[in-house]
Structures are given as structure tokens and as C-alpha cells.
Amino acid sequence: MDHWGEIEKLIEQRYAARLAERVTELDSAARKDVAARLPGLLKKLKGRFEESWDGALAPYATVLRVAGAATLGGAAAVASWLYRRDFAPQWDGPDNDVELILAVTADRPAAWRADLAERLVLRMRTGDDRGMPLALAMVRQTGIDPPRHDPLVVGWVQEVPPEPPYADPLIDTLLPRLFEAEGVGRALQWWRETDQGWLGALLKMAEAGRVGRESLIEGCVHRFLLGGSATDLRFFARLHEALAPAPEEVEPRVRDYVRLLAASPGPVAEAAVKHLRAQPALDPGHLAEIWDSLLFRPERKLVKAGLTWLDRAVRRDPALAGRIAAPLARAFAAESAELRERAVTLALAHVAAMGEQGRATVREAIPLLPAELGERAAAAFPGAEVAVEEAEPAPPPLPEPPPRATRLPAPIETAAEFAEVLAGERDWAAWERLLAGFVVLAHRDREALLAVLRGEMYRNHYARLHVYKQWDHADYWLMAAARTLDGASPVAGAWRDRLPRDRPIAPPALLLLHRVAEIHKAAEEGTLPPLLLATPTLSTGHVEAAELVRRLEVLEAAGVKPPAADLQQALLRLPRTPDPEAMARAGRLTSGAARIVAAWTCPEAEVSVRWHAPDECFEPEANAAPTGLPLVDLVLGKVRHHDVQGTHLAWWPATLPSHREVAAAHLLPYLLPSYWSPVLGDEVTRLVRAEGPVGSALALLLARMLADPRRPEEVEPVLELAARGELPAAELGRQLALLLRVGRVRMGELVTGLDTLAREGGHAQAWQATAAALPLLLPATGKRPRHGLAGLLALATTLATWCGARGEIPEVRDTAARAGSSDLVREARRLHALLTAPKEA
Template sequence: MDQWDEIRKLVMARRAGRLAETVRALDGEDRRQVAARLPELLEELRGRFGRGDELARYGTVMRVAGAAVLGGAAAVASWLNRRDLAPQWDGPGGDGGDGGDGGDGLVLAVLADRPAAWRADLAGRLVLRLRAADDRGTGLALALLRETGVEPPRHDPLVAGWVNRDPRDLGDDPLLDHLLPRLFEAEGVGRVLQWEKDPRAGWLDALRTLAETGRVKREELIDGCVRRFLRGGTAIDLRFFVRLHEALDPSPAEAAVRARDYLALLPAAPGPVAELALRRLRACDGLTADDLAEAWEALLFRPERTLVRAGLSWLDRSVRRAPALAGVAAAPLARAFAADSAELQEKAAELALAHAGGMGEQGRAAVREAAGLLPAYLCHRVAAAFAGGTAAGSGPVFTPPPLPAVPERAHGLEPPIESAAELGLLMTEESARSWQTWERLLAGLVTLAGRDRAGVVAELRPRLLEGIGRPWGTWTYQQGVAWGRAEQWLEGAARALTATASVRHAWRRFMPQGNLAAPHRLLLDRAAEVVRAVEEDALPPLLLATPTHSTGHVAAAELVRRLEVVEAAGARPLAADLQQALLRLPRTPDPEAAERVARLTSPEGRILAAWTCPEVEIGLAWTCGKAGGDGGRHDWRDRSHLHDVHPVPTATAAPTGLPLVDRVLGVPREWARPVHLDWWTAMLPSHREAAAAYLLPHLLGRHRAETSVGPARALVRAGGPAGAAFSAVLARLLGDPRLPGAVDVLLEAAARDELPAAEVGRQAGLLMASGEVRTADMVAALDAAARRGAHAHVWRITAAALPALLPAPGGSRAGGLAGFVALAAATAEWCGARGEIPEVREMAARRGSSGLLREIRRLHDRLTAGAAGGG
């Protein structure tokens, strides 16, 4: 048949325009014959190209042919939606083969002579096949709907696809009246429009223009937005509708009409929607007391702190304007006592106290019952003030529990590595995990190298040649690349032992230069001397400094035994290893070990016999550099600038004559990169203050390292006096709201009777006064500690902090200071503290009635009531 041959040639040549002219000229019988052979042609194309994008390049011509010759609307709809006629990565524009519309224009042309009812039927079928806003069939479905004028089926992807197109000439779109109401109902519309930000272009501008010209009613758009909010959804789903609502800017009168809807949005709508509703409600006139109570209760139970703050502000302003509202404000304020922010709890408590007089008995009862949700110091104030006939301050309402049990200070570590196979496995999997594993591996490498060198080489050499055993990353033997991590040196020692190192003298070539923290340098010195001893075949039979306990200590008896083994082998211990071992000896004398060490004959034995733990006294001063400034120093009390807080430690210790020991127990004068920071306390387990002095700079300001409470917990379990440096470390961690475990560290130190509470308070006061720590965060941590049994310690901390925190007359004060003073007053009462604090007395005598002054006077009265006594 001539027609089929011509059509087949046009398809194979992909001449869609000529094909459309040809098929439109066919009569009914010829169309049926072509329709019968189209599947045959499709199979031929599949056999040639498979089902990939090569076949899809023929999509336009095949779609045009099928649309022209297939008889029923259902058959045409199925043909046009065949996946093998569309490119795999195609979007709504089709294959772009003809005019960039995937041939939709030609498809419409060959369908033009079909009956109107048939085309309306096809349009409906195409709509219901849409699955997403960017479905490739959306353009054709929309075009057929516009041509036929039929009402579109209710199908969400159609609406999403409609808004996924340019809204120019939207007012003339025949689909506008049908689809605009569905804009606020169809799922997926918000996600399509979520990134539309320019108010001068796109759908936002188009809809606002239609409202201004009267093409659509402005009230209908506002109502549509509010209906969409009430339907619910994520912040992303609703972002466009929030922007549209605000662009339409309902007046107070228009907002008042919708007040009940806005109230319904406050409890659970996404934050931006709730903020929008709050703004409109605050502008409304005529809200009833019940409306206000409903709004405040919803806002004050929200998780977003900004909404809670806004709700508290609205409540306070409303009650001040109309004191009769205090009664309905009581229940919302009581709900705010459960806020997850100490700042918000304090604000809610202050408002409850400020408006207590107008609340009535029912409101007072609601506040009184909820007071237990507050921190202890606020709970006491609120419960006492709302105690129904009981005078404020008549007695404590909180009985602090005893301190928790003292955790175990130390435990034994894993036994030594006994085989080359175990060494190889741990070298592969765990060499960088912790100081305990690294110490065990280094000791195992040295001991097994002397006991079974051939076995160690046989086990490690294949792993190292295959690149196994470096879980910390890539490093090289290139000159100029320093080995700054302990695990690099561990691998270097293994490579030297197995003859897989590419250069010799790594201990000389790769030691980092410049400013290293002394504990870090000691760690590298120990590892480097092992590499050197391997290269020079001078390894001792074992290492001395490998810890025996989880604190990092080496038991004195075990250290003596190790030296006995070294002497018996006629070897010499490594120098840095010996000095690290001395730093790890416990402070508690061991008479038996002392008797045995006296029998040692080596120089190292005599050093150990003469060793006494050096006493190191750390002093600490603070200075603040203005952040971003010229490097000068500024008074840390000046809160008008953003400061970088710098601790300036000083150390006093008698020299030991051992260079590495004296260097580590000296002053950490400059900031250094905190490598292996969590290991440092285990290197100085009998010198708590020295370890703390090294840690402190890395917990402060812009140089702050990512850390946990692990170093502070290690300090608590270490030996030696706890002074200013330890106190500053603990104070800084207590002021970090991301580290609630710092409270456990304080409690453990208190339970061990090793908490220098007054010194912690002095350091905490300086940190809060400088702005390094937020007062509200410190209050939350100390309140938690007081509730768990450390109330007497917290009192001493707060009392020692107040002289640094209380402002001079006319000076600025730290935010949240009233809450800190209230906590001091509460803990003073719990532990029966007495004794005047001069700074508190001076401030209590000032004129004024601020919340801070009221708390200061309450504290002063507490401390000076009755006979003076110790506090």
C-alpha cells in the first residue's frame, strides 16, 4: 500500500511535520490500515534500538502517527503515554524534536478534525494519567482542556503541572476559573512554587495583579491561603502561600473576620504560619478574653523559642493595658513553665510574679501547681509567692537529695597483646580509636619485635604493602610532610620494622616543627624514639610508660618490674618513655615498690628511686582581645565589645633535671593546634592542674576545639590538687548547653570532696562577665546540679561568682543576672548560709525596683537574717 510506504519513510526519516500533513489527508479506511501496522513498526524500531533514548528519538513522529490514525480516545491516550516513546531523562518539553514541545503542537493539529466530544474525552483521560507536576504529558493535556473548554477532572497533578508553567497572560487563561480554587487544595502545588522569591515576577506577582485588577476577588485569595494553612502541611508545602498571604496584607478588619481560623493555626502549624497568624491576631481589635487565653496557651506551649518569647511579650503588654486579663493569663503562664529554655522559664516566672495580684484564686492555684516544672530556684520563688496566705520566703519548698554515689575512679586496662596475629588485626582496625588502643599497640609492637620479630614481620608486611592498616587517612614519606598524629608514627615504626619504609631517619625528617602543645610533643617524641630504635636495632624488651589503669597511671610496682626486665636483658630504656612513665606514677607511695627499686643498679633505676612527684602550682589570669580588632587587650568587663577570652597561666615547679618532664610541667605560653586533646590528661594523670592548663585555651572563643565532657571527667578522676585551671575548665563546660554531662562531672567532683567550689565560682563569674558563657546557660546547669544534691556546692559557686558579675553603678550587666542571683538565694536558703557579701550589700542599698535589685535584696536579707554565721 502506497500510503503505508510513504508513512513508514517519513517515520524513519523523523519528518514529523510532513507526516502530520500526510496522515490528515488519509480517509477512514486508510487510517485503520495504518493503525493496524503501527505496532509492527514500533517492534521494528525496538529491534533496532532497544528501549533507550535512541528509540525515544522517534517518539514525536510515532506519537503524531498514532494520534492521527488510532480510533478510540482510550487507545490514543495509551499510545501518547507510552514510556518507550519518551526519552528517559525528558522533562515536560518532550524530546525537543519539533519546536521544543515534544510534538504537542503537531499532535493537536492531527486531532483538530476529531469531534469535540471525542477530544474532550481524550483530554480527561490524559489528565488522569498525569502523575507529577513535570509529567511530559501535562502540556498536551492543558492545551486540549483549553481548546475544548471542558471542566478539568479533579486531579492534583494537573494543578501542580498548571502552576509549573509561566503565568504570563494568566488572566486570559480559560482554565483560571476552574483551577484557581484548586490551587489551595491540590497536593504538590506548594512544592512547585516553594522557591519563588521575587515578588515582581512569577505566580506571586500574577495573582496579586489579578486581585488588584478585580479579575479575581482578593478575599477569595486570602481565604484560599487560610484554608490551605488549616489543611496542614510542612513549612516547604506552605511557604508560597505564606508569601502570598503576606503580599495580600489583610487589614485588621479582614483579619478580625478570620480570627477563629488564625487562632486554630497557633498550636501546631509550622513556624512561619504560626508567626503569620500571631501578627494578624495582635493587630485585631475585639478579641475576647477567651480568645486571648486560647492564643497565649497555644503560643506558650510551642517548641520554637521565638514564638514563646512573642507570646510572653503579647501577654505582658495585654495584661498591663487591661489588668483584668491577669486571671486568664495564669494558665498560659503556667504552661510556659515547661519551656525547654531557662531564659523562657525565668521570663514566665517573672510575669507570673508581676501579675500575681490580679489572677484570682483559681489562677493562683494553676500557677502554684505548675511551679514544680520550674528550676528549683524559680520554683521556690513562685511557690512561696503563690502559697495562699503563706508569706513569701517563709520556708523552703524543695528538699535537696544527697549527692549521688561516687563512680569508680579507675579500672584496669586490657591485657598486653600476646601474638603477631592480634597485633596485625588491631593495627588494621583500631590504631586511631583511643589513647588506650594506641598505647597497647605501641607496647605490643616493641615487645613482640623482641620476642618474635620474624612473626611480626610476616604478619604486618603484607598488610602494609597492600595499604591496609591506615584507617586515619593517607600520608606519605615526602620530605616536608610532617607526621603530626601519633598513629602516623605507629605505622612508621611498623614500616621500619618490616622494611617497607621508603626512607630512613623518619624520626628526624618528619617531626613537626613550630608551636606544639607540650603534651602533644611528648607523645610524638615517644613514638619517634621507637621508630629510631627500630632503625638502629636498639629496641628495649618492653616499654615502661604503658598505662595500667584507665586514668593513665602506671602502677609503681609494675614500673619497677619493667625496669627489672630491661636491666636483666642488659638493655637501656628509651628516654622519653622513661620520663612519660615518671609522669604517670601515682602520688600514693608504694613501700614494697620503693624497697625493690632500691636494688636496681642502672642510671634509670636510680632516677626512679629518687623520684618524688613534683608539686606544680598553676596560677591563672584572664585577658580579652577584641575580636576582629588590632590584637590589643581590653578589660574583660567591657561588654560593649565582642571579646576573645584568653587565659594566661603561670606555673611554679622545682626543676627535675629531666628535660621533657620540665617542659610539660612548665607554662603553656601559646595557643597550639589541639591534636589528641582527649589524650592529654592520661599523660599527666597525677598533675590535674597542669593538664587542665593545657586544655583550657581550646575550650574558649574562636579557637575552641570540638570537645565533649570526656577531658573534664578525666580531670576529675586524675590525681593532684584541683585549682584555678581545673575550675575554669569545669566552669566553661558547665556553661555550654550542648554538654549537659558537665553537671555529672561537677557532681562526681563534689561527691569525691575534690570540688574547689569557690574557685569554680570565681572562674565562672569571669567567664559570664566577659560574655564567653551565657548566664542563663550557667544557671540551668547549676540549678540541675543543686537539684541533684550539690546545693551547698552551688551556693559556694554562686557566692564566689557574684563579685565579678554584679555591675558597678550605671554599668551594664550580663543578661539573666537576676536569675543567677535568685539561684544563689535559693541555694543559700537550702543550706542555711549566713554571712554578708560586701558587693551584695552595696548593690542592695541602691535605689530602684528592678527585678535584679529585688533579688539582690532578697539574697542580702537571707544572708543577714538572725545571728551572723559562717556561710
């Protein structure tokens, strides 16, 4: 057999190991011949697939890569061949043929292999690029000095760290680059144990003398000076502290450590402070720069450390007092009231020693202080201006709410109108019109309806409906019904076995699927009614009672019984207090459906949200007295965790427009967003405009939306409900506190949301929510407070002032009674004093 026939057969049979042996046995002319024939083989193999895409030849990737690496002439051609897009999709995992590629290129000239190694390195775009194992292996095999390419360093550190005797040849070359390559810190951020991973490996290498301890310290400081986020520098900060530099190791780099204080992430700055304070003597110029940097930091801990250091240093050496004015002046602008007061106290303590120039510097900064503290400082610095404290403007009243409901477009009457709605953007209301229009036109003008739908119902996935085991989308059923009317039913009796059964579907979605399955069944059996009962007339999803009765009259006159799911959905869409005259008309009809409507009384459902310990997850529950109507009882009496994407979720508020709390309970599993889950927005707005009691379920939805920093407009539904007098403000505050306790919202987001609500007119409701949240958030005796809690107390004081609120809150009283002068205690004392003060006459 000629060499090409054998090679082609090995490739087609995917015998990679045998192929590698065979191609290395070929002489130069035979290799050139194979290389010339490979493009034709690619075309032949691609022809076996219906269409081409990234990774189309993935089944043959290994053998094709081996063949090309062994036979193509230039290193550039081999590098391009190995990473053709049709060999593997972009997201494919690391190469699994490294040893084979190394074997078939081993007999190439050294210069050629060095060229290939460098090209492979430069092709890498990320540390986890699929070609990284081969690039590293080629660099090791050839012994080249690899190009300075950050992804290579990141890919190297993502390998298993070297162990004794640390023989990896890349250590000498790449280890110094560890401290400058972008992305290394993020790749190593998870190593925290000093006996594991790269952190432990570097410490052991330093201990064994494989790398210099001095070079590691120098590398860490150099990386800190390059800058970066806390995530970028976390590993290097851990390494630096694990090395525990002695004062004599820090002393040559004092200037660098001082430079780190101004803008480095908190952990790096804290480490720098610790090592600088361990220095036996620091230059006064360095001290002044240190204090100036620390007292300008946003972190309370660092500012406090700077004030303490400044005070002790000046008490030991009064000559330093001339250098403290500028740092203290910076601290006058600190966010923390405790730190501002401490800075003023230090300025007053050292006013005499700081000199005239220093006093002038402090005097200029006094207007930065609140009025009361500024007056205290001005008494010791004559001539200083004091800020005038402006009164907080009163918030506006609540805005007028928009109309609760608007009328939906009239029902579809013609095929042209059906086509227009079908071609447009289809929200839930448009789909309801399409369902109703389909049924009406199937009676009135079937051929025109089918002419509109033919282009749609045989296209894309609708043509494959017979393959799908479950039809979990309403449009599947509608197109299946249309194909049935067209004489091409995809599945006979689909309503028997195509409704979802293998995974949980939310009850509101299941009700919708039963409705569309009924339409398909009626189309197959030739029993389509002349119209549907449940098509809504209002934007909330309600069906006005008069219109529902008119539809019942049409069906009764035609002698047609309405589909069961359609009737049950219509009942759920009646207003809570339907028009009495219309209900009386229903009572005069004789059909069974009309009697059910006439006797209908909106059932009451109890909804609760239980929070579970220790995982602190929530579980909504609903319970209603059985009505005897199975689908009604299903949606009113069962809430369960459903499919992750929320099938037809936008329909759910309109499915239960008179039971918004039940609808909210069904939506709660989608409250905390994940990669797949939808983002709730319009659904909650429609719940706000629906009818029915409001409780913990809707309050929890509103709480999460109010504290969402990405969507500041989400205060609007809360304001609208407040303007209607229907907002459960205390329950809103309780749910906000519970979300914060489990880490689903942050304190800053909670405060911002409540502040926005108050300044848009809902100050009374914001106060009620805050007063309900504080008892759940204030720390018990001996417990550490949550970060930012002082800000919530400050907002509470403002809200209580606006509302004229009075009445002691025990948890606020207990916090105010704590020792100390922290911001939390200070703000608790302010709020407690206000709440217990007598009301002004």
C-alpha cells in the first residue's frame, strides 16, 4: 500500500498512536506529499457533516494535528494548523495530545522547534488557553528563553506547583515574572494555606535556598507598587506576610513601603503600616508622609491607626508637632463622626506645639467639620470660619399613582390583524389575543388564518414538534393546532402525553399549558368553540364580568360547552368584586358554565414566607379552601420550586390578577438572580396594580428590587403601592433585614433604597420599614455590628424627624447604652434621644 493510502486510513480510523509512529518513519519527500494531500482530506471529512461550525472536525482533531505537525514544512504553518478553528471549538478543554505532538516533532532541527515553541507561546491569549500545556511542554523541551508573554506565566502557575527537588527549568525564567505578569494574582488568589499550593511551594523553595528569600520580598513589594485591585494583590499580600520580613529586611525599602500607603488596597496598606511601625527610627519626613497618606484613606481602620500613631509619636517627640497639621486637617473630612472628633481632640491637644503655620493649616480646614464640632475647634483656632448647618428640606408628598388598569386592544377579528400581531413584538397580552384570534378565525375564516400561519408552523423547531417529548411552550401547542387544521397533525392525541411530566412546572405555567392543549385537542376533534372565555380585557389580566357573561351567552346560543381550563382561567380573572348586574345575568343563563360563574365567589388564599435555619433560605407557601375546580385549586393552593427559567413567567401576574400575593409567592423562586433565571421587573409592577391582599411574598419581592443597585428605577413600584395606601411597610422592612442577614443585599444598597423611597415622597413608609428592620439588625450584647449599620441609624434619625416619630425601640435603647463613642453608638444615642423626647406642642 502506498504511504498516503496508509496514512489516510489511519486518520479516518483515528489511530493516533499508530499514525504518530508511521509519519515519523516517512522520508522528506513522503512527508511533503502527505502535507500536500491534507487540505483535500479536510474537505472530504467536512463533507460528512451537514454543516460546518467551530470544532466540526473535533472527532478527527488529534490525528489531523499529529499528521500536520509531522509533515508541514514551516513552524508557522504547523502552529496555524494545530489551532485551526474546525479542530476544536473555542471553549474546548486543554489539548490531550501533547505527548504525540512532541514525539512527531522531536526529529525536527533545534532552531525549527525553538521557532515553533515561541510561536505557540505567543498564540496564547489567556492562562487557561487550550494550547497552554503544549506551549509549556515545547518551552521545556527546547530550553528556549520564552518571550515575555503574561498568559504564559499565568498558565505556568495554574499547573501543579513544583515539589522538591524543584527541577522545573522554568522556575529560573518565569518565577521573576510572577511578580509583574498581569493575571497571576487572580489565578493564585485562592491559595491561603502556607503548606499548600504555590504559597507553600514558594516558602519551601526559599527555605531550601532554591530561590532567594530577598528576591521574594522584593518581588512582592514591586508587585504592590505596580498597583491593582485587592483581588490582584491578595496572593502577594499573603506571601509577603508569610515571609514575615524582619525590620532589617524592611529598612532598605522604607521608601517603597511609605509609597504603598496612599492608594494600595486595604490589606496591603495594613501590612505596610505594621512593618513601618516596627522600624526603630523613621525620618520625620517619612512620618509626615505616612500620616498624610493614612488620614486621607477611606478605611476607618487605617485612619484610626494613623491618628493613634500620630498622637503617640508627638507625645514621645514634641518636635514632630509641626508636621501633624496637614494630616489632621485631612481627617476633618473623614466620613466617620468618631474619627472627625478624634482628629479635633488631637488638634486641640497639640495646638500650642504645632506652630503658627500649622495652626493656619488647621484653621482653613475647620469649615469641613459639622457645625457643632467646628465651633469647638474654632474656640482654639481664632479666626476660623464654621460651617452653617442647613436644615434638611422636607420631602415631597407621594406622587399620584397611575391608573390601576388600562383597556387592552379589541379582540382580533380578521386574518390581516392576526398577521400583524403575529409579526410584532409578542408579550403576554399579544399572545392572549393570538390564542383568542386563532379560535375565532378557525370558525370564521379558516383558510385565511392558515394562509397566515403556514410560513410559521413549518419553520424551524415547529417542524420538529413530533420529536419533542414534551411541549412546554404555548406556541408549540398553537402551531400544532394550526398544523392539525391544515391536515398535517405532528402528533395525534398530543394532549395525552406531551404536557410536561418529567420536571416540575410552576402551577401558573401549567394552567396556561392546559389551556393551549385544550385548543389543540379541540382542533383535532373538530370541537373548537367560537370564542374563548378567558381572554383578558384589562392590562392587569382581568376579564370584566359583563364581557365574560356576553361570551357565555354566545356559547350558550351556539350550544357549545367551553373548555374546562379556559373556564377556570376566566374565573380566576374575574375582579374580586365583579359587577352584580352582570353576575345576575349569568344566573339567568342555563348552561353549566354559566351557573358556575354566577355562583363564583373569589376564594381567599393564605400566603406565608418561612425562613429556614441554618441555611437561611426562604420557602413560600399558599393555602386556600378547595373549590372543586382542579386547576383553580392547583394555582391557589400549591407553591413549589419550579424549572429554573420560569416557563411563561411574564404571564403569571395576569393569570392571578385578583390574587397578587399568590402570584408573588409563585414568583419568589426567581427573586435571587442566577445565570439562567429571569430578571423580575414588569411582573412586579403588574402585581402592584393587581387586586388582593398584600403580605410577606410581595413585600419580599419589593424589598429585593428596592435594594438592587443596578436598577434604581425599581423604587417606582414601591412608591405606587404606597400611594395607593396598600404598601405593607413594616413587612417590607422586615424582609429587607432578612435579605441582608443572609447576604442577598448589602447595607449600602438597603440604605440607598430606603433613602430614595423617602426622598421621592415615601418618607412615612420608609420610616415604618426602617423601624421594623432595626430590631433584626442591631447587634445583641457582645456581638459585632454589621458594617454600615451606623448609616442606617443616621437615616432612621432623619426619617423620624420628618415624620415626627416617637416611641422607644428597645434594641435602639440597648445599643445607645453601650460604652464607647463609635459611630454606631453615637447614631443610636441620637435616634433614641429623638424617639424618647416629648413632642413639640
